[in-house]
Amino acid sequence: MNIRKLTETQKPAAMELAWRVFQEFEAPEYAPEGVQAFRAYITDPAAVKALTVYGAFEEARIIGVLAIRPGGTHISLFFVDPDYHRQGVGTALMQCFFTDSGAETVTVHSSPYAVEVYRRLGFQPTAAEQLADGIRYIPMEHKRRKKQ
Secondary structure, rough: OOOOOOOOOOOHHHHHHHHHHHHOOOOHHOOOHHHHHHHHHHOOHHHHHOOOEEHHHHHHHEEEEEOOOOOOOOEEEEEEEEHHHOOOOHHHHHHHHHHOOOOEEEEEOOOOOHHHHHHHHOOOEOOOOOOEOOEEEOOOOEEEEOOO
C-alpha cells in the first residue's frame, strides 16, 4: 500500500470512491436532502480544489481517501473501499496526515456509521448528534499528545 497526497487530476477518482462508499454505508441512513448535499459537495469543483486529499493506493487502484479542509485541522472526507475495511488503510491514511500536520487538535463531523472508527483512531465526541442540510453527524476531535 502506498499513501500520498493527490494531485488535482487524481482528486476525481477519490471523489468517486467517496461517493461509492457513501452510497453503500451512509446514504441508507440519510434523508434525500442529505444525500443530495453530500453529492453536491464532492462534485463542486471549487470545494474539491480547496481540499488537501490523501489517497491510499494498492498498485494503481485508489482504495482509501482522507480529505482535509483548508486550515489543515478539519477532516472533510474519510472513506475506504469496503474490500479493504479493517486492514489498516484508514489508520495508515490518518497516520500520514498526522505526520504531515502540525495541528494540535483535529476535528471531524463523523457520520453515525463512522463514530466507532474515529474512536479507535483516538477521536472523542464533543457534542450530541447534529443535523445540517439533511446530513447527520457527531462532532468529534482528536487532541494530539505533545512530544516531551
